[in-house]
Amino acid sequence: MIRRRTFLTAAGILLAAPLQLRAGSAPRLAAIDWAMMETAIALGHVPVAGAELIRYRADVKEPKIPDEVVDLGLRGSPNYELLQLVRPDLILSSPYYTQYRSRLETIAPVLSLTFFVRGEAPLPRAFVALGDLANAIDDAPAAARVGEAAEAALDAAAARLAPFRDRPIALVDIGDARHMRMFGFDSLFGSTLARLGLTNARSQPTAFGFMAPVPMEVLADMPEARLVVIGPPPLAARRALARSVLWHALPPVAQNRVHALPGLNPFGAVPTALRFAAELEHALTSGPTTIA
Amino acid sequence: MTRILTLLPALFAAGLLWLLAAHALAGWNWPTLPFKAEAMTLDQIRLAFGLMPRGAIALVAGAMLGLSGAILQVVLRNPVADPTTLGIQSGAQLALVLGTVVAPGIMEHGRWPVAVSGAAAAALLVMAIGARRAFAPVTMVIAGMLVGMTASAIATAITLSQGEYLLSLVIWNGGSLVQQDWSGVRALTAVLAGGALAAGLLVRPLRVLSLGVEGARGLGLNVAAIRLLAVTVALVLAAAVSAEVGLIAFVGLAGPAVARVLGATGSGRLMVLSAVAGALLLSLSDGLVLAMAGLGAESFPTGALTGLIGGPLLIALLPRLRGATPPGEERAESGYRRARRPTALLAGLAFAILLAGAVLLVVGRVPGGWALLDRESFATFLPMRLPRLIGATAAGAALGMAGAILQRLTANPLASPEVLGVSGGAALGYALAVFLVAAPGMGTLAGGTMTGGMVALTVVASFARRRRMPPERILLAGIAVSALASAVLAAIMAVGDARSFLVLAWLSGSAAAVTPAGAAGLCAVVALVLAMAFSTRRWLGILPLGDGVAAGLGIPTGQARLALVAVSGIAVGGATILVGPLSFVGLMAPHMSRRMGLVSPLGHLAGAALIGGGLMLAADFGARMAGFPYELPLGLFASLIGAPWLIGLMMRRAR
Amino acid sequence: MSLFSLDRLTVDVPGRRLLDGLTLDVPKGRLVALIGHNGSGKSTLLRTLARQIAPSGGHVQLDGQELGAWSARDYARRLAFMPQTTPPADGMTVRELVALGRYPWHGALGRFGAQDGQAVDRALAECGVAALADRLVDTLSGGERQRAWLAMMVAQGAETLLLDEPISALDISHAVEVMSLVRKMCHRQDRSAVIVLHDVNMAARYCDHVIALRRGRIVMQGDPAELMRPDMLQRIYGLPMQVMTRPDGTPVAVPA
Known part of the structure; x- marks a missing residue:
């Protein structure tokens, strides 16, 4: 039944559990934006609360979110009362959520960092975000440490991927048998690709696209490219592609230069970039596969 | 028959656009029948398949x-x-x-x-x-x-x-x-x-x-x-x-x-x-899309383009509906009882809403269960809960009154803010604010929404002002404006980016974002509409009898209609910011009020306001609690409550 | 003194001329019937007089003043109009309906005063619907409903009533009842009425003056005796008609 006691107990759990996680005076972070959440985790500061964790755990998978982290509900409409109960010291947001920034500020200070700007490479911004977030929580050494490690990992991956510089790479996400999304230099993947010293087959910016997917036949204009498919295509699409004359005639498919990556969060931060680099290296070195 | 020949230029243009695209692809080196993929170049395959x-x-x-x-x-x-x-x-x-x-x-x-x-x-x-x-x-x-x-x-x-x-x-x-x-x-x-x-x-x-x-x-x-x-x-x-x-x-x-x-x-x-x-x-349409793609534009879905043609076309077609409605077939439900003491009924409703509001102020969910607020948490939570409860109630009241006014104005029991076009215009305004302004704040968004609603309203009102415009035509004008707004919205979304998710999220509405100032503003809107309703109560009583009677009694019907459309527009525009464009409260509340036996124009409106407020309060509670901690969209939750009731109502025989 | 005077009144709709240069005077204090075949323009004329339709050309005056020069409320105090089909009065009682007739007097915001109440009571009594005052309008029979609407017009206090086919949907006994009431209302209280009628015999029997239209033009105007002649009826309806005399001396027209 509804009792005051329940409330206090529940509130007590909320307050106590994360404190056990990180004894000491570490700031309590609450992340609305997923890229910010990744960045915080990369710095070793796991937020006490994050938005839309159900979806995050299903889609992003890595880096893992501990079970104790409180789910704040939808990113577009977070549960303010719960956020208040969590008593964060700092709320991590991004310009996608500007419209309710003032509401968040009544609860705790807000750090809003920009990762994605049309026509700009996001990876450098993700590195800057590491530093900015670390400064905001007085842990600059963490940023330096994580940043250096990440740069080193990317350098190493770039070196190992040097043999694949001979051909441009087309990064796509297949929507249905006729359409796909292509990642340009202003996507996290495209930007990471460039950091790895590889050429992106697409010169235009990403249609980050909501509804404006690219017709599959655009790939015909990239006869030299290796095709890297991020995330498994829907079953129905795979079935239709298997029958498609056009698909099989596309040079990367016809000449067996298709590589598959697992699903990755296109709006992630440094951790996703590292994961992308690792998965790309694995996919390229282990040889081409058949998608359909 | 010769007029059919006017289709020829269209045929020619469509063919030409397609040929241009084909030529750009494969020159004149066309594949021959039967198509055998093995023998073709890639460009021929692209052409043929x-x-x-x-x-x-x-x-x-x-x-x-x-x-x-x-x-x-x-x-x-x-x-x-x-x-x-x-x-x-x-x-x-x-x-x-x-x-x-x-x-x-x-x-x-x-x-x-x-x-x-x-x-x-x-x-x-x-x-x-x-x-x-x-x-x-x-x-x-x-x-x-x-x-x-x-x-x-x-x-x-x-x-x-x-x-x-x-x-x-x-x-x-x-x-x-x-x-x-x-x-x-x-x-x-x-x-x-x-x-x-x-x-x-x-x-x-x-x-x-x-x-x-x-x-x-x-x-x-x-x-x-x-x-x-x-x-x-x-x-x-x-x-x-x-x-x-x-x-x-x-x-x-x-x-x-x-x-x-x-x-x-x-x-x-x-x-x-x-x-x-x-x-x-x-x-x-597809030829145009091909041509745009040929010129290097981002690909644009053909369906979004045809939608852009449809809205204006619907508006242009409205005059054709002249006399299409057999008289007496689109009429209000009748034969309901009349409340014996309407004032007492209204007071009871108001009391029930206050009581529910007070309860909801102190009851809530926390992880692991339900909880009453103690004194200390009350002080912390009040600034969060109170604006939200007030905002939702006021939005519901505004929608209820707008619906009642529209139903009286058009003498059509299905009239509601959703079909007035204001909601659609408001949604479009919101989307434009999101896409045109870098990192828009709450004020910008509210401004965009209001402006969009007002523009849609102006279009609809220009129909309403025409002499001898049957009231149901106003509804159709609203529907056409809605259709146009949603087509433009779809087109914007089609070429948009990740911000589209923001717009989509708003389209289903949430009361969580309401600020104390926003709630106060909505209350002001409700007060304004109440005042307007009070001063136009006699019009609201006479207008359902039709233009003939109203004009015969000396009512300036054109101005009256314009004023009432404007009042409903303001009410809907204000509420839409909070609730999103769809809720059905504006359709349900007037009906419920009527079925409770509130017949006089003021009683009907006041009842619709109170019931609308109550419905929205309930919807807000449900939206917050059902998927805790995930807050479901308020407007959508209200629609899901309202839709079955409405379908039941509409299935009943009109007479 | 004439009630309305029309000077080359013309009404057009896209592609068609409904009234073609009507010039006539409608007498005051009398029961005037407007008759004619379907599409003759009789309803259009009535609705133009009621200011429901704007003339495309020509002039119309009421009491010597252009129609357009009257304010809406003054016009409504002077003249009451009943449309051909009375709309459903959703959930309204007879008294509430009749009280709407006071709108031109108290306006949108004015108080519904004791005077208004008395006017409603008088109207209910005059039209014989006082006993029905608390019934819902939509539950009344056709004749009762028509009387309730007439009571609304009476409450409006207008000296002139414009009725668009008030009896076309009624059975014969209700039609007689309503026409007798209208006649009584005019003759006892010194009101004028212009009534569109389908039935030439009803027009001849109850009205004092007849205006007949054919294809948007005036064919005749005068007293009913002038109307009830086979040649005149043929000119109006384009059909041979026979006029017979009843035992009491009044004429009856039937198609020949």
Whole structure:
């Protein structure tokens, strides 16, 4: 039944559990934006609360979110009362959520960092975000440490991927048998690709696209490219592609230069970039596969 | 017959655009029949298996939609009927979304059965409502729009909950004609052939039906069977297109409209010409899309382009509805009891709402259970809960009153803010603010929303001001403005980026973002509307009796209508910021008020305000608690409560 | 003194001329019937007089003042109009309906005063619907409903009543009842009425003056005796008619 006691107990759990996680005076972070959440985790500061964790755990998978982290509900409409109960010291947001920034500020200070700007490479911004977030929580050494490690990992991956510089790479996400999304230099993947010293087959910016997917036949204009498919295509699409004359005639498919990556969060931060680099290296070195 | 020759330039233009695209692709080095992929260059394959089927499917799908619209218009004797306005396409959309998310296994066997059953469910609902009201055209379209809006709202919410991993759904919503082999063309051609055959067999019965139901029955026609058959044919045609290429709006409306302009009169010629016009229209639209792509523009879904044509067309078609409504068939429910002590009833309602508000202020959910606030938490939570509760209640009250005013103004029991176009305009304003302003704040968004609502209202009001404009035509103008707004919105979303998710999220509405200032502003809107209602109470009593009586009693009907439309517009615009464009509260509250026996204009309005506030309060509570800690969209939650009730209401016989 | 004077009144709709240059005077204090075949323009004329339709050309004066020069409320105090089909009065009682007739007097915001109440009571009594005052309008029979609407017009206090086919939907006994009431209302209280009628015999029997239209032009105007002649009826309806005399001496027209 509804009792005051329940409330206090529940509130007590909320307050106590994360404190056990990180004894000491570490700031309590609450992340609305997923890229910010990744960045915080990369710095070793796991937020006490994050938005839309159900979806995050299903889609992003890595880096893992501990079970104790409180789910704040939808990113577009977070549960303010719960956020208040969590008593964060700092709320991590991004310009996608500007419209309710003032509401968040009544609860705790807000750090809003920009990762994605049309026509700009996001990876450098993700590195800057590491530093900015670390400064905001007085842990600059963490940023330096994580940043250096990440740069080193990317350098190493770039070196190992040097043999694949001979051909441009087309990064796509297949929507249905006729359409796909292509990642340009202003996507996290495209930007990471460039950091790895590889050429992106697409010169235009990403249609980050909501509804404006690219017709599959655009790939015909990239006869030299290796095709890297991020995330498994829907079953129905795979079935239709298997029958498609056009698909099989596309040079990367016809000449067996298709590589598959697992699903990755296109709006992630440094951790996703590292994961992308690792998965790309694995996919390229282990040889081409058949998608359909 | 010579007027039909005016179609030739369109045919020529569409063909030319396609040829330009083909030439850009493969020069004149065309593949020869039969197509053998092994012997072709890649560009020839793109031509033979990409561009050629694309050109063919534009013709076939356009013809199917045109035919479908023509059949619906003939059988329902309604010049604005088409698969979009009757909610059929949205039904297919919802079914496909549900199929993709809930049972992807079903979709393995093809999208067709899923799309057809969704379209059939929506059509069944709309027809059932229409059958109760003698298929009165305005009622049919309103019912279709309401069913359609609900279906797409649910589909939107589901799409959102799936994050951005539902690219295929999103592609489908856009309506793209891109092809990669001939299977789609073959399938649709088969359906078109079957549909054309069925339509040919139906021509004669439909001609008899055009005499009206009594006349047709007198001639021995089984009216119900013919209607069922014809609607089924139209439905299968539209659903097949939906399943194959996605949402292509308004071609079914435009095809017959063009055919009529070209002088098609009989049902047979109308169907043939509509199919031809539909085919040309879609080809032309797709040719433009191809040309844009050729010029290096981002790809733009063809369906979004046809939507842009549809809204203005619907507005242009309104004058054709002259006298289409048989008198006395679209009338208010009557025969309800009258409350003996309306004042006491209203006081009771007000008290109940205050009580509920007070309870909701201290009760809430926390992880692990329910909780009452203690004194200390109360102080912390009050600034969060109070504006939200007040804001939701005020929004509900504003919508309830707007609905009551509109229902009295138009003497149509189905009038509601959703169909006034204000909601659609407000949504468009919000989207423009999101896309045009970098990192917009709450104030900018509110401004955009209000402006959008006001612009839509101005368009509708310009219809209302025309002399001798039947009130139901105002509703249709509102519907047309809604349709235009949603088409523009879809086009913006189609070329948009990740911000589209922001707009989509708002479309389903949330009260969480309301600030104390916002809540106060909404209360001011409610007070303003109440004051306006008080000063126009006599108009509100007389206007339902029609223009003749109202003018005879010396009411300046044009100004009165304008003023009342403006009042409802302000109320809806304010509430929409919070609730999103769809909630049904503006439709439900006046009905409930009426059924409680509140008959006098002021009593009716006050009752609608209180009931609307109460409904929204309940919806807000449900939206916050049902999926805790996930806050469900408020407007959507309210619609889900309202839709079954409304369907039940509309299914009742009008008399 | 004439009630209305028309000077070359013309009403057009796109593609068609409904009234073609009518010039006539409508007498005051009398029961005037407007008759004619379907589409003759009789309803259009009535609705133009009621200011429901704007003339395309020519002039119309009421009491020597242009129609357009009257303010809406002054006009409504002077003249009451009943449309052909009375709309459903959703959930309204007879008294509430009749009280709406006071709108031109109290306006949108004014108080419904004792005077208004008395006017409503008088109207209810005059039209014989006082006993029905608390019934719902929509539950009344056709004749009762028509009397309730007449009572609303009476409450409006207008000296002139414009009625558009008030008896076309009534059975013969209700039609007689309503026409007798209208006649009584005019002759006892010195009101004028212009009534569109379908039935030439009803017009001849109850009205004092007849205006007949054919294809938007005036065919005749005068007293009923002038109307009830086979040649005149043929000119109006384009059909041979026979006029017979009843035992009490009044004429009856039937198609020949």
